[in-house]
Amino acid sequence: MGDFDFAIIYNNLPFLLEGMKTTLLLTVAAIFGGIVIGTVLAMIRLANIPVLSWVAAAYVNFFRSLPLILVIFWLYFLVPLILGRPVGAFASVLVAFVLFEAAYYSEIIRAGISSIRSGQAAAARAIGMTYSQTMRFIVLPQAFKAMIPVLLTQAIILFQDTSLVYVVGLKDFLVSAELIANRDQKLIEMFVFVAVVYFTICFAGSMIASRIQRKLPV
Amino acid sequence: MQYNWDWGILFRDPYIWWLVDGLQWTLTIAICAWVIAFCLGSILGIMRTSINPYLRFIGTAYVELFRNVPLLVQLFLWYFVFPELLPEEAGRWVKREMPMPGFTTTVLALGLYTASRLCEQVRSGIEAVGIGQRNAGRAIGLSETKVYIHILLPNAYRIIIAPLTSEFLTIFKNSSLALTIGVIELTGMTRQIEEYTFQGFEAFTAATVIYSLVTFTVMGFMLHLEKRLYVPGMIAAEK
């Protein structure tokens, strides 16, 4: 490791930062979209509406049975076909992540909502709140608070998963680093650097998650 | 829409054989990697629940290291960087002589990565068996090793059958990453069919159906197994 060339990293920092921006933007947008759709799916399943609940369950199980790479390929092919106009790789990939992650978030949120004692929901209904009011003011706020560590852990997994956009060549952090690695034949430096950066961010994230976990009342 | 549907393509020679071949690779990678993950994950799980602080530290360090770096990056590290760090001779062997380099690397990387996840499952299984049984075992004069072999592990595995199955399914899905280093498994084959025939829709549908079928079959089998093996009074089978 004696001839580890730090200059190559330093010199290409702006380019790498640009890639990291894409990675982070994708992560944040996918978390947001995933949680929104995931919450809707979870609520449909818990509300026990005959056909809809079944559809939501089928959606969740279906997406959970597929590799993310395949979903990325599917959407890369489908989004332009459906929209009738070309969309950049970013948009296709974002749709893929939102649809895919929604299935996972839905399971987390469903477990979170179920963990709020049904007595509370019954009490809310008893004082005359509607189903949606009960959800909005009583169940969801508590459920989300209890779910923060798990949601954070899932966010870290999602952050790692964004590296898979490699397969459609979207210039995220990993692809940017690989471009430099190939161009300048600095494989060791670039890949080790990528690993260290991912590790630092994810490790910090998981430390925070477990700290919050410990602080939460059981 | 000018798309020309041709579902028959999936059942014609050679494309049907490409799919079969791809599925074979996917399953082989998944099973081999799972064996590595299961063995190493169990050892690490034991280490993390051990009374020896050094062993516990090694277990924890392994888990943190391997689960905080994206699998794809790990795959690249093994494939591109690892041979360069070896002594000249050994590096040359890995790069040139090692049989099926892409396949071997994928199995190794996937196995080592999943071991960190399995370790956590095994650990939670052992912890679920409880300190009481552990102490009881020691009290009747069993050694630490024997407590693990006869009491903790058999019970732990039975408790964590569901998570173990879902880890297998995760490996099964993650094996698609092999295509990034040139192993044409099921997802790779699908893209190959699309590339050759331009019938992408049909090809992707085929892969989707195959992945789902395998997943649901394994899950059905797991439910059956779980019912037969559940430890009375323990979670899992009550769902």
Added chain:
Amino acid sequence: MKKFIITTAISACIAIGFTGAAFADAGNSPTLKRIADRGYVTIGHRETSVPFSYIGDAHEPIGYSIDICLNIVQAIKTELGNDKLTVKYVPVTGQTRIPLIANGTIDLECGSTTNNLTRQKQVSYLSTTFITGTKIASKNGSGITEIEDLEGKIIGMSAGTTNEKALKAAIAEKGIDVKIVTVKDHSQGWLALSTDRIDAYGSDDVLLYGLISKSKNPEAYQVTGRFLSFDPYAIMVPRNDSTFERLGRIVMSDLMRSGGMETIYNKWFAPGPTNINMALSDRLKGAFDTQAYPH
């Protein structure tokens, strides 16, 4: 008032009649009709298929295929009698070109797409613009010329390509004892060759020349051997539109007959802006001659 309406209606009919004459053929071509409605021709281009279709220094798509397509655009303008038609460029990739042609987003795909009979079920192709095939690249002084020289050595190929099939078939046929390594794409393949993971890399000759011209020291590599496969490139158009296809073929026949095609070829390949340096082969010259159909 009524009279005015009738006169207007009549003159409108006459006007339509006249433009109708200009449309002549366009009436039964969904593609031409679409172009007339939109007021622009949509060209699907690649971003890195050097020198066929790529993003140039001015951030505009340029290349051999693009130049040919611009000639076709000129003919579309004449056909539709609309000089104000503009060109809209849409980037495509190996995977998005089919959905974008199928749903009518792009009218012409001007990249580096191989024409084969299976694909013709899904799209139509214009005349062959380029002929390539599988060859092997190796380091200079490696003593490798033909695939037979790889006995006991290692060859790399991009997984899932026609090159892979052709190379494997040739290896099996000759019974050569060579180790095969598949890689994800050309950049990984080139990396493998430069880091001595493999002794030779097999791919389309034009891509190999391109990879060499981009590498750090182009003098260190060579492209050798006979063609192990036949890959004719062509411009893709939507299927089931023979009128539009014919229009394209007329333009290309004229270019091939007049020598215009050769001029475009030399501009991009001999030596070309990227220094790829591939002189017009007899084979391609012959293809130009045979595709120069008379009127």
